[in-house]
Structure formats: C-alpha cells, structure tokens
Amino acid sequence: MPLMPRPRLASLWRNLVDRKSRDEAIGEEVREYARLLADEKEKEGATAEEARRAAAIEVGGVEQVVEEVRDVRAGVFLATVAADVRYTLRALARAPGFAAAAILALALGIGATAAIFSVISAVLLRPLPYREPGRLAVILHRRTNPVAPANFLDWRRDAKSFDTMGAAENWIPNLSGGSRPESVQAVRMSADLFRMLGVSPLHGRVFLPGEEEAGRDHVAVLGYRLWQRSFAADPRIAGRVIRLDGEAYTVLGVMPPSFEFPPFWAIGTELWAPISFPPARASNREGQSLRIFGRLAAGVALSTARAEIAAITSRLEKQYPGSNREVTVESLQETVVGGVRPALLVLLGAVVCVLLIACANVAHMLLARATAREREVAIRSALGAGRRRMVRQLLTESVVLAILGGAAGIALAAGATKLLVSLAPGEIPQLQAVALDWRALAFTLGVSLLTGVLFGLAPAFEVSRRDLAGTLREGERGSTGGPRRTRLRSLFIASEVALALVLCVGAGLMIRSFAALESVDPGFVSQGVLSLVVSVTGTGQAPPPRRAAFFGEALERIRRLPGVASASAINHLPIAGDIWGWSFSIEGRPIPAPGESPDAAYRVVLPGYFATMGIPILRGRDIRESDTLDSPGVVVVNEALARKHWPGEDPIGKRITFDDQDKNPQWLTVVGVSKNTVRNAWGAAPQSETYLAYLQQRRYLERLSSNYTYLTLVLRANGDPSALAPSVRSAVWSVDPNATISQVLKMDDVAAMAVAGPRFYLMLLAVFASVALLLSAVGIYGVMSYSVSRRTHEIGLRMALGAEQGDVLRLVVRQGMLVALVGAGAGLVGALLLTRLMKTLLYGVQATDPITFGAVSLVLVVVALTANYVPARRASRIDPLIALRHD
Amino acid sequence: MEETPANLLQGTLDLLILKSLTLAELHGLGIARRIGQITRGTFDVKPGSLFPALHRMEEAGWLASSWGESENGRRANYYRLTPAGRRQLRTETEQWGRISLAIASALKTT
Numbered sequence: 001m002p003l004m005p006r007p008r009l010a011s012l013w014r015n016l017v018d019r020k021s022r023d024e025a026i027g028e029e030v031r032e033y034a035r036l037l038a039d040e041k042e043k044e045g046a047t048a049e050e051a052r053r054a055a056a057i058e059v060g061g062v063e064q065v066v067e068e069v070r071d072v073r074a075g076v077f078l079a080t081v082a083a084d085v086r087y088t089l090r091a092l093a094r095a096p097g098f099a100a101a102a103i104l105a106l107a108l109g110i111g112a113t114a115a116i117f118s119v120i121s122a123v124l125l126r127p128l129p130y131r132e133p134g135r136l137a138v139i140l141h142r143r144t145n146p147v148a149p150a151n152f153l154d155w156r157r158d159a160k161s162f163d164t165m166g167a168a169e170n171w172i173p174n175l176s177g178g179s180r181p182e183s184v185q186a187v188r189m190s191a192d193l194f195r196m197l198g199v200s201p202l203h204g205r206v207f208l209p210g211e212e213e214a215g216r217d218h219v220a221v222l223g224y225r226l227w228q229r230s231f232a233a234d235p236r237i238a239g240r241v242i243r244l245d246g247e248a249y250t251v252l253g254v255m256p257p258s259f260e261f262p263p264f265w266a267i268g269t270e271l272w273a274p275i276s277f278p279p280a281r282a283s284n285r286e287g288q289s290l291r292i293f294g295r296l297a298a299g300v301a302l303s304t305a306r307a308e309i310a311a312i313t314s315r316l317e318k319q320y321p322g323s324n325r326e327v328t329v330e331s332l333q334e335t336v337v338g339g340v341r342p343a344l345l346v347l348l349g350a351v352v353c354v355l356l357i358a359c360a361n362v363a364h365m366l367l368a369r370a371t372a373r374e375r376e377v378a379i380r381s382a383l384g385a386g387r388r389r390m391v392r393q394l395l396t397e398s399v400v401l402a403i404l405g406g407a408a409g410i411a412l413a414a415g416a417t418k419l420l421v422s423l424a425p426g427e428i429p430q431l432q433a434v435a436l437d438w439r440a441l442a443f444t445l446g447v448s449l450l451t452g453v454l455f456g457l458a459p460a461f462e463v464s465r466r467d468l469a470g471t472l473r474e475g476e477r478g479s480t481g482g483p484r485r486t487r488l489r490s491l492f493i494a495s496e497v498a499l500a501l502v503l504c505v506g507a508g509l510m511i512r513s514f515a516a517l518e519s520v521d522p523g524f525v526s527q528g529v530l531s532l533v534v535s536v537t538g539t540g541q542a543p544p545p546r547r548a549a550f551f552g553e554a555l556e557r558i559r560r561l562p563g564v565a566s567a568s569a570i571n572h573l574p575i576a577g578d579i580w581g582w583s584f585s586i587e588g589r590p591i592p593a594p595g596e597s598p599d600a601a602y603r604v605v606l607p608g609y610f611a612t613m614g615i616p617i618l619r620g621r622d623i624r625e626s627d628t629l630d631s632p633g634v635v636v637v638n639e640a641l642a643r644k645h646w647p648g649e650d651p652i653g654k655r656i657t658f659d660d661q662d663k664n665p666q667w668l669t670v671v672g673v674s675k676n677t678v679r680n681a682w683g684a685a686p687q688s689e690t691y692l693a694y695l696q697q698r699r700y701l702e703r704l705s706s707n708y709t710y711l712t713l714v715l716r717a718n719g720d721p722s723a724l725a726p727s728v729r730s731a732v733w734s735v736d737p738n739a740t741i742s743q744v745l746k747m748d749d750v751a752a753m754a755v756a757g758p759r760f761y762l763m764l765l766a767v768f769a770s771v772a773l774l775l776s777a778v779g780i781y782g783v784m785s786y787s788v789s790r791r792t793h794e795i796g797l798r799m800a801l802g803a804e805q806g807d808v809l810r811l812v813v814r815q816g817m818l819v820a821l822v823g824a825g826a827g828l829v830g831a832l833l834l835t836r837l838m839k840t841l842l843y844g845v846q847a848t849d850p851i852t853f854g855a856v857s858l859v860l861v862v863v864a865l866t867a868n869y870v871p872a873r874r875a876s877r878i879d880p881l882i883a884l885r886h887d
Numbered sequence: 888m889e890e891t892p893a894n895l896l897q898g899t900l901d902l903l904i905l906k907s908l909t910l911a912e913l914h915g916l917g918i919a920r921r922i923g924q925i926t927r928g929t930f931d932v933k934p935g936s937l938f939p940a941l942h943r944m945e946e947a948g949w950l951a952s953s954w955g956e957s958e959n960g961r962r963a964n965y966y967r968l969t970p971a972g973r974r975q976l977r978t979e980t981e982q983w984g985r986i987s988l989a990i991a992s993a994l995k996t997t
Contacts, residue, residue: 026938029915029964032957033934036916039959059934072939073946080947 022073026066034059084396091397098369099401101778102362106405106452108771109358110444111412116351116764117440118417119424120344122433124337128263129433131198132295136332137162137302138264139292139309143328143335149277150285151316152292158312161305162294166190169275169289170266173244173706174537174740175230183535183740184226186244186271187262194221194272196295197261204238204253212274220249223270224257245706246538249273263429264336265291285320293332305329336429342840343761344428349834350506350768353499355444357772359451360499361779362405364492366398366452368786395453402452406445413441423763425756489783493776494823500769500776501827501860502834507769508852509835509842510762516683516844517755523677523686524574525614528565529747530721531573532728535710539738542709544702548695550735551711555606557731558715563724567715568608570691571700572601574677576743576750577712584690586645587655587667600641600688601679602658604697610636610674612716613747620652620672627693629701634693635668641688642673656690668692682754683843714747721746761841773860777867784816785871795875796883805876812872813865820864824857831856900940902983903930905949905968905976914955914963915941941966949975 034055041051059065092099127133139155141147149167156165168189175184191207200206206221220242222231231237240251261269275290296305306329313327330338377394417436424431534554536542541550551569558567572578583597592598607625610617618639627634635656642651651670659665668690676686694700700708713732717724725744732739752759788795795808803811835847845852907913907921918941919932944950949972957963968976 025964026942028962030934030938032961032963033915033938035961036914036957036959036963039961040916065934065938068935068939069942072943075943077946 023066023070026069027062030059030062030065034062080392081396084393085400087393088397088400092401095369098365098782099404101782102365102401102452103405103408105358105361105365105775105778106402106448107408107412108775109355110406110409110441110448111416112768112771113351113355113444114409114413114437114441115416115420116344116347117444118413118437119420119428119431119434120348121437121440122435123428123430124341124344126430126433128333128336128430129199129258129260130332133333134331135296135298136196137294137296137305137329138332138335139165139294139327139329140335141288141328142326143330146288147290147292147327148285148288149281149290150283150320151313152290153277153282154316155292155309155312159294159305159308161297161300161308163297164192164196165292165294166193166196167275167290167292168193168262168266169291171273171706173271174246174535174539175271176243176246176538181738181740182230183533183537183742184271185266185269186220186273187266187269188273188275191274193261193293196293199255199259199261201253202256203235204251206253207272207274212276214276214278217274217276218247218249219252219274220244221252221272222254223272224255224259226270227254243538244271244273246542260432262291262293263332267426267429302329302331340428342838343757346506346838346841347761347764347768349837350503350765353503354768354772354775355447357496357499357775357779359448360492360496361775361782362401362448363451363454364489364779364783366401367489367492368783370394398452399449402445402449405448405452409445409448410441420764423760425753425760486787490819493780493783493819494826496776496779497820497823497860497864498827498830500772501824501856502831503765503769503772504856504860505827505831505835505853506838507762507765508856509838509845509847509849510758510765512845512849512852513842514755514758514762517758520678520683522574522682522751523615523675524747526747526751528717528719528721529613529714530717530724530728530744531576531712531714531747531750532725532732532744533710533712533742534732535706535740535742536736536738537706537709537740539736541736541739542704547709548701550739551606551694551713554732554735554739555713557734558713558728561724561727561731563718564728565716565718566608566612567713568612569606569694569711569713570609571604571694571711573712573714573750575680575682575754576745579679582658584656584658585661587657591661598645598688600637600690603689603691604694604700605636605691606694606711609691609714612714613677614716615677616675618673618675619650620670622672623691623693625695628695629698631696633666633668633696634671636672636674636691637670638674638686638689639676640686641690642670644688666696678754680754712743758841758843773863776860777863780816780820780864780867781870784812784868785874787815788812788871788875791875792878792883795878796880799878800880800884808876808878809869809872812875813868816868816872817861817864820861820868824860824864827860828853828857900932900936901944902976902979903932904937904940904944905972905979908950908966908968908972909976912965912967914957914965916963918966944972947975948972 034052037055037058038048038051041054042048046054128136130136139147147167152165152167156162159165166189168187171186171188172183173186175182191209191212194206201221202224204221207219211217211219222237227233227237231240234240237251238253241248242251243249255272261272294305296302309327309329414436417434421431421434534551536547536550541547555567555569558564570577572580580602581599582602583599585591585597605623607623607627609615610622617636620636623634623636637651645651646654651673654670655667656670657665657667674689674691677689678684679687679689694711703709713728715721715724715728729741729744732741795812798811799805799808831853832848839847903922903926904918907918907925913921915934915937919934919937922930922932941950941952945952945966949969950966951969952964952966954962955965
C-alpha cells in the first residue's frame with residue numbers, strides 16, 4: 001500500500017499544483033449546471049433565449065461560484081492538516097519524555113553524521129582545486145622524505161611519463177618593503193609548476209619558463225592574504241620591488257584567495273619564487289630538500305610512471321652508489337589525504353553507528369507507542385474513523401516528529417561542523433573548504449524520516465490486518481503487543497547494545513592509546529618554557545662577528561627580565577623545528593662507503609640550553625661559554641647515539657666529525673651525554689642527536705644564507721611563560737628593532753601539538769561513544785519501563801498468587817538482561833572484527849586489547865543493568881490489588 | 888418560493904445532500920432537484936451554496952465524483968456516496984434525531 005492513499009494524493013496534487021485545471025473543471029461543472037437548467041426551463045415552455053437568461057441569473061456569476069468552491073476546498077484541506085498537526089502537538093505534549101527522547105535521538109544521529117560526512121566530503125572526496133588533479137603526482141623518498149637536486153634533474157631529463165615535472169623547496173625569508181618587516185612562509189619552486197597546476201593569478205602574471213635561470217630568478221608571486229596584509233591590497237603591485245632576505249625581488253602578480261600550494265607540506269605558503277640550480281647545486285646528491293611534483297602525460301597510468309622512475313633510479317644507483325634511497329611515486333591526492341584517511345573513516349564508521357542506534361531508538365519508541373495506541377486506533381475505527389484519516393493522522397505524527405528532530409539535527413550539524421573545523425589539528429588538509437554538506441544532511445534526514453514514517457504507520461497497518469474485537473480484548477488485558485512485536489523490539493535493543501559496544505571499544509582503545517602517548521617522557525620539561533624564533537636575515541646584525549654578539553646580547557637582556565629563570569638558544573627546537581639529519585664519521589673507525597655513514601640530527605646550541613629545557617646531562621658536561629673557535633671542538637650526544645655507536649664503552653673523549661675526513665675536518669670531542677628527547681613523532685623510538693657549540697660552528701657564525709641567520713630562543717619562566725612574551729619581544733627589539741620574531745610558543749603547546757591528532761580523534765570518538773551509550777541506555781530503559789507498565793496486570797496476578805518482590809525483580813531484570821547480553825556478545829564479535837581497521841591510529845595498545853574489551857563490556861553491562869533495574873524495581877513495588885484493577 | 892438560509896444550518900445541507908444520493912448518483916442540478924423533491928419544495932438549493940458544499944464533502948471523503956453523460960446528452964459531473972459518506976449519513980441522521988427530539992421537547996416545556 002502506498003504511504004498516502006492515491007485519491008488523496010491526486011486531490012493534493014490538484015489542489016496545490018494543478019490549480020488551473022482544477023478551476024477550469026469547476027467552471028465547466030457550473031456552466032453545465034446552467035445549461036441543464038436552461039434545458040429544463042425550455043422544456044417547461046420558455047424560449048431558448050429566455051431559458052438561458054433565467055438560468056444565468058439563477059446560477060449567478062460562474063467565476064464567483066468557482067472562487068467559493070476553491071476557497072472551501074483549500075480551507076478543508078488546510079483545516080484537516082492543521083487539525084492533525086494540532087492533535088499531534090497535543091499528543092506529543094502529553095508524552096514529553098517520548099517526544100524529547102525521539103527528537104534528541106534523531107537530532108544526534110542526523111547532526112553527527114552530517115557533520116562528519118561534511119568533513120570527509122571536503123577532505124577526502126573533493127578533488128584538489130587544480131586542473132585535472134587526478135594526473136598530478138608527487139615523487140619523494142619513502143613517501144615523506146625530500147629529494148636531492150641531482151636526482152630530480154635526472155628524473156626530469158629522463159622520465160617520459162610526465163608532461164611536466166617540477167621541484168619545490170621550503171623557504172622562510174625575511175620580507176621587507178611591505179608595511180612592516182616579517183618572516184613569511186614561502187616556497188622556491190620550478191617556474192612551470194604554476195602552469196602544471198593550471199591556475200591563473202588574480203593580478204599580474206606567474207613565472208615564465210626561463211625565470212628559473214640564475215640572474216632572472218629574482219621575481220616573486222604573492223599570496224592573497226600576504227598581499228592584503230602587507231601591501232594594502234595594492235592593485236598595481238605587479239612590478240613593485242620587495243626585499244627578501246635583503247635581496248631585491250620584483251613582484252609579478254597575486255594569486256586568488258582560494259589558491260593553496262603546496263597542499264601537504266609548507267602549509268600556508270604566501271609567497272612563491274623560482275628555484276634555480278647553479279652547477280654546484282645541480283650535481284648535489286646529498287642535500288635532500290626538494291619535493292617533486294609532476295603531471296602525468298595523457299593516458300599514462302601512475303603505475304607506468306612508478307616503473308619508469310624506479311628504472312631510472314636503479315640505473316642511477318649503479319652510477320652513484322648510496323645516493324638513491326627508495327623512491328615513491330604517489331598521486332597528489334593520496335599524498336595529501338593518505339595520512340588522515342584511516343582516522344576519518346573510523347570516525348565515519350562511528351557516526352554511522354550513532355545514526356543506526358538513533359534510528360533503532362526512534363523505531364522501537366514509535367513501535368512501543370504504536371502498541372500502546374493500538375486500542376485508541378481500534379476504538380477510533382470502531383467509532384467509524386476512516387482508515388485513510390487514521391493513516392493520515394499517524395503519518396502526521398511521524399512527520400512532525402521527524403521534522404522537529406531534523407530541524408534540531410540541522411542546527412546541530414551546522415554547529416558541529418564549525419566546531420570540528422576550529423578544533424581539528426593542522427594535519428587535516430583542505431579544512432578551509434569544509435562546509436555543511438547538504439547531500440549528507442538530506443541523506444541522514446531522509447533515513448530518519450523514513451524510519452519515523454515506517455514505524456509510525458505500523459498501528460494503522462495492524463488495525464486493518466487484525467480484527468478489532470481481538471485488539472480491544474487484548475488491550476484490556478494489558479499486553480506487550482504480541483510475540484512478533486516483542487521480538488522486533490528485542491532485536492532493536494540487542495543491535496543498539498551491540499553497536500554501542502563496538503563504539504565504546506573503539507573509544508576505549510583510543511583512550512588507552514592516548515594514555516600511553518601522554519605517559520611518554522619527552523626528555524625535556526615543557527612547563528614554564530617559552531620559545532621564539534629570532535632572525536637577523538638581511539639586517540645589519542647578520543654579518544659576522546655582529547651576529548653572535550647580537551644573539552648573546554639579546555639572551556643577556558632576556559635573562560635580566562624579572563620572572564626569567566634562565567635562557568638559551570638552539571637552531572631547531574624538537575617537534576616544532578626543522579630536523580637536519582647529517583652524516584658523520586667516528587675517529588679511528590673505517591671510513592664508511594658513501595651513503596652508509598651513520599647520521600644524526602645536527603643541532604647547534606648556546607650554553608645553558610640543557611638546563612633551560614630541563615634535559616638532564618647524564619654523563620660529562622654541558623656546552624660552555626669557553627667552547628669557542630679558539631678551543632677544541634666539542635659535542636654533546638644523546639643516549640641513543642652513545643648506545644648505538646659505543647655500546648658498553650664510555651663515549652666521553654671519543655671524537656666524531658661531520659666533515660670529510662680527508663679535508664682537514666673539524667673534529668668534535670664528545671664531552672657529554674644527554675637524555676633522549678622526542679624528535680618529531682611523539683612516542684617514536686629515540687634516534688641519534690648531536691648538540692654542537694654555536695660559537696664553534698663557522699657556518700652559523702659567518703654564512704649569510706637565511707638557513708643560518710636565525711636561532712630559536714628558549715627561556716624558562718618562574719611563572720606563566722606566555723605572560724613574559726611582550727617583555728621578551730621588547731628585549732630583543734631593544735638590541736635591534738629590525739630583527740624579526742616569529743613562532744612565539746609555549747613549550748607546553750608545542751608538546752600538545754605533537755599529540756593534537758590523536759587527542760582530536762580520541763575526543764570525537766569519546767563523544768560518539770558517550771552518545772551511543774546514552775541512546776542505548778535510554779532505549780533499554782524506555783522499552784523496559786514500557787514493557788513493565790504493559791505487564792502491570794500480569795505482575796499483579798503473579799504477586800497475588802504469591803510471588804515475592806524479589807521474584808518479580810529477577811523476572812523483569814532477567815528478561816531485559818538476556819537481550820542486552822545477546823547484544824553485547826554480538827558487539828564483542830563486531831568489535832574484534834572492526835577495531836582491526838583502526839590499528840594505524842593506535843599507539844602502545846593492541847587492537848584486541850583484552851583490558852579495553854573487558855572494561856567496556858563491564859560498563860555496558862552495568863549501564864544495561866541500571867536501565868533494567870529502575871523499571872523492574874517499580875514493577876516489584878506494584879500493589880497487586882491496584883494492578884489487577886489496572887486497565 | 889422563499890430563499891432558504893442554507894448557511895444557517897450547514898449541517899442540514901450536508902445531511903440533505905448525503906440523503907439525496909442514497910439511491911443513485913446524481914449531477915449538481917439533479918441533487919438540487921432531488922432535495923427540492925424530498926423536502927416537498929421547502930429547500931431550493933442554489934449553485935452558490937450547493938457547489939461549495941459538494942466540493943467540501945468530496946474533500947472530506949464522503950463523496951466521490953466522475954464525469955458522465957446527462958439524460959439529455961450533456962456532459963455532467965456525477966456525485967455518489969463513498970462508504971465514509973454512508974457512515975457519515977448514519978451519524979448525522981442519529982444526531983439529527985437527537986437534536987430534533989431535544990428541540991421539540993424543549994419547545995413543549997412551558
């Protein structure tokens with residue numbers, strides 16, 4: 001049977017949509033009436049003319065009659081709809097608990113699913129905003145590591161699978177010539193990458209092919225926000241000269257606001273300049289700093305390109321052994337979203353669970369209500385209410401409920417989507433494109449509407465199938481709606497418990513894994529530490545020996561500030577900073593073959609760094625003021641390096657070098673061993689780290705390249721470090737106002753950043769799991785209290801026949817718990833199968849962690865028991881005398 | 888003939904229309920004539936009140952209509968009772984019986 005009876009549907013169509021032909025039909029009917037009347041009068045002896053006139057007078061204006069009929073019809077239709085809606089609202093107001101629970105369940109299901117799907121559709125499903133993004137590929141070492149210039153140039157020369165291939169390199173220059181000096185996130189990249197992406201500038205032009213040659217490469221394209229911020233959105237910016245790291249660059253154009261490149265690293269780039277490869281650089285196979293982008297030639301598959309690059313690489317491997325690590329070719333889309341896909345899919349699974357639970361909840365609530373109303377329906381139809389009218393009434397109720405729930409769900413989805421975007425960690429790409437996805441909203445709304453309508457209509461179908469007398473009689477006894485209905489409700493409850501259990505196990509695993517991450521010792525004490533990057537690139541402080549004096553003086557002034565306990569500096573801070581992995585060799589050991597030398601993070605520090613950061617020196621000493629160019633080179637190594645290279649030996653006094661041993665190397669004596677610190681991945685196995693004395697590193701003291709003209713200052717505060725930020729800035733600027741200060745961060749925030757991803761997913765999963773638990777508890781409670789209230793008569797009878805309170809309690813609880821336990825069992829099996837999918841999200845805990853499974857099962861059983869116990873206790877307190885009189 | 892205040896007793900008109908259709912399906916003029924006949928000319932229903940009532944009752948599900956050919960070969964919209972209409976007629980007849988009894992006894996009381 002269709003949801004709406006056909007004649008009714010046809011009438012609705014005629015009244016609302018096909019009004020014109022409706023009116024014509026009425027007009028025709030009235031005119032026919034006049035003609036029939038005229039025929040009648042003619043038969044009585046009037047002339048045709050007289051008869052027609054008399055008939056017209058009697059009928060009155062045809063239009064007027066049509067008008068009246070139309071008003072009446074619309075009035076009747078609206079009046080019955082209004083009556084149904086009024087009746088529904090009254091009925092819902094009489095059952096506020098039911099209405100609130102149903103609306104809340106729908107809102108949570110719709111809201112959560114639509115919000116998460118909105119994120120997924122923007123992040124995973126939306127193609128990247130470039131021309132034919134499916135043909136864009138990324139070439140890297142082992143998926144994430146950059147490539148050396150010589151390798152890139154070989155690939156570009158030899159690979160036939162690509163139309164275009166270009167390289168990009170991270171660059172954070174000092175910008176002057178705008179409204180104020182600042183350091184900006186930029187990339188240097190091959191001139192034809194803009195063309196490869198197929199994007200056009202908002203103003204001016206992008207690079208020409210020849211502009212990556214040395215001499216012509218001092219040109220730049222600005223990002224929209226930089227242009228707005230520092231150049232007052234000057235529309236005639238093209239041709240203007242700006243200074244980057246003190247050198248003159250001509251601005252070529254401005255990109256539109258939506259333009260974002262690169263999409264997976266150097267996020268937030270606001271300036272692009274060409275990269276050039278002078279001969280010395282072009283032959284470099286060691287300095288790996290390039291990310292390679294390519295556009296596949298038409299019709300070439302990614303696997304073909306992959307095979308070709310692999311072939312070229314293995315040929316190069318023979319020519320230059322050790323210089324070619326494993327090369328990976330991936331689609332740009334995969335590179336951008338591959339890292340977050342598992343997490344987002346797990347979240348999608350979680351919200352689908354919530355949606356299913358919500359629908360199951362609404363379904364069994366409506367079903368219970370329908371059973372309760374079966375008598376009402378039976379009485380009304382016995383009194384002559386038409387089935388259509390009843391269906392329409394019940395349909396109205398479901399639709400009103402679904403609309404209220406849907407409206408709340410839309411509001412929730414809109415709010416939740418905004419909240420998600422603001423809370424999401426930086427690792428999720430394309431977040432700026434996240435907007436409420438209307439398709440997702442429509443889908444979830446549709447699912448919930450359908451649920452509501454299907455189960456809301458159940459009593460109307462039942463009535464037509466069953467004999468009224470039976471329903472009325474059975475109603476008198478107070479039943480639970482027959483075995484079929486009871487089974488259906490039990491099924492809903494069991495599936496809710498199962499789904500909630502799966503979700504809670506997922507959330508439990510995330511909690512365990514997060515706890516493991518939190519308990520990781522980072523090796524430093526982050527509380528009270530403030531860090532800031534200070535750069536003198538392009539200023540009068542850059543040339544030696546003023547540079548070292550500048551940093552020394554700035555630190556001295558910071559130390560004198562009230563509230564500062566100690567201060568020092570390092571080139572690259574752990575987690576927040578860069579990592580330069582340099583290869584070294586050990587004195588007295590055979591010189592390793594190229595590409596096989598051990599490497600370590602190359603960190604350069606000023607005295608007092610370890611004390612300020614709270615990193616214990618386990619053996620030997622710290623770097624001292626006296627470690628200068630005039631004294632022998634020194635190095636502090638971390639435990640991991642000491643253990644790896646001098647197992648069982650005392651590393652103090654051993655010598656290493658980062659230079660070529662044949663070419664008058666700078667030997668560094670190990671003077672101390674420091675505790676391991678995290679590098680960038682929280683909880684990863686510690687790797688080799690070296691700390692060299694700033695005052696002994698010529699490249700840091702003398703080279704003008706922007707790679708060496710900044711330091712990260714760290715200070716330990718006695719109180720809240722962020723309160724010190726303003727005075728620290730002024731202290732630095734009091735030495736030189738042209739120095740740029742960026743990335744002023746509390747070390748606590750830096751540490752939090754490292755676990756931001758897991759924290760975010762944990763939070764979401766925990767929210768979804770709580771919602772699922774709550775909905776299931778409400779569901780079990782609702783069904784059990786309903787069943788108890790329907791069985792009042794039976795329970796009264798049992799008690800009258802001698803059952804004790806305890807017997808009744810056990811009877812009711814056992815019945816409810818049986819269903820819950822079956823659900824929990826199914827849920828455990830489901831969880832075992834499904835949590836496997838979240839393996840990549842877990843740290844320090846197995847996907848089948850028995851503690852989590854046990855604890856979650858326990859929680860669920862306790863929740864189910866409570867939800868069962870409350871109505872059961874009510875049942876056991878029934879007074880048999882009242883119960884037997886109970887309707 | 889006197890003008891009948893149809894709007895004064897809307898229920899009456901509905902009842903008369905339902906009654907007029909118990910034996911056969913009729914078109915608009917046929918209904919008006921049938922009402923005149925069964926009320927012995929007391930009620931003469933005009934199109935201005937007849938058509939709105941017919942359509943309202945059709946919308947309420949008591950009547951159904953279809954186009955057919957009249958006795959003298961003209962096209963006309965014929966109305967017939969639906970089962971709901973028959974039930975409605977029964978309900979209204981009982982109600983009318985109660986009301987007229989009540990009014991009659993009220994008027995007899997001194």
